[in-house]
Amino acid sequence: MGINYSAVCPKPELTYGIPRHTDPNAITVLLQDTLVTGLQVLKDGKWVAIKPCPNAFVINIGDQLDVVTNGEYKSVWHRVVVNSEKPRMSIATFLCPCNDSMLSAPNELIKDGSIPVYRNFTYAEYYKKFWSGNLDEKHCTEFFKN
Numbered sequence: 165m166g167i168n169y170s171a172v173c174p175k176p177e178l179t180y181g182i183p184r185h186t187d188p189n190a191i192t193v194l195l196q197d198t199l200v201t202g203l204q205v206l207k208d209g210k211w212v213a214i215k216p217c218p219n220a221f222v223i224n225i226g227d228q229l230d231v232v233t234n235g236e237y238k239s240v241w242h243r244v245v246v247n248s249e250k251p252r253m254s255i256a257t258f259l260c261p262c263n264d265s266m267l268s269a270p271n272e273l274i275k276d277g278s279i280p281v282y283r284n285f286t287y288a289e290y291y292k293k294f295w296s297g298n299l300d301e302k303h304c305t306e307f308f309k310n
């Protein structure tokens with residue numbers, strides 16, 4: 165679980181609460197601050213603000229759901245922007261595979277005659293790669309494609 169806090173920032177255009185990323189885990193359950201919009205997702209090349217919805221969770225598809233669905237469910241780029249008037253808090257719960265789980269798509273999702281989109285790997289290997297470098301331009305799943 166992670167608790168994210170973005171302080172008030174007088175120059176919000178200069179920084180982010182959380183820079184763009186995809187979640188390395190399988191599924192993220194997010195409890196948003198109901199008073200401040202901050203989460204944005206990249207859709208068709210544009211950043212779209214996700215308005216907080218009271219009494220609801222935001223469910224985010226992470227990289228491992230992308231992998232085990234053979235790329236049918238895409239993990240989404242998202243980021244958190246800061247606000248010049250109000251601080252913002254969110255609580256994220258991450259559903260993660262065990263470190264030594266082997267990630268692969270089931271045969272039923274591999275089209276006849278084609279190879280899986282991703283090679284097999286352990287979550288430990290993926291997680292190490294995720295934190296190993298500057299992944300804000302390239303999607304981490306790209307490194308695991310067949």
Ligand SMILES: O=C(O)CCC(=O)C(=O)O
Pocket residue numbers: 166168182187194196202203242243244253254255256
């Ligand atoms: O604060 C949010 O709405 C998103 C947090 C987030 O992306 C994360 O914790 O991975």
Ligand SMILES: [Fe+2]
Pocket residue numbers: 185186187192242
């Ligand atoms: Fe995230």
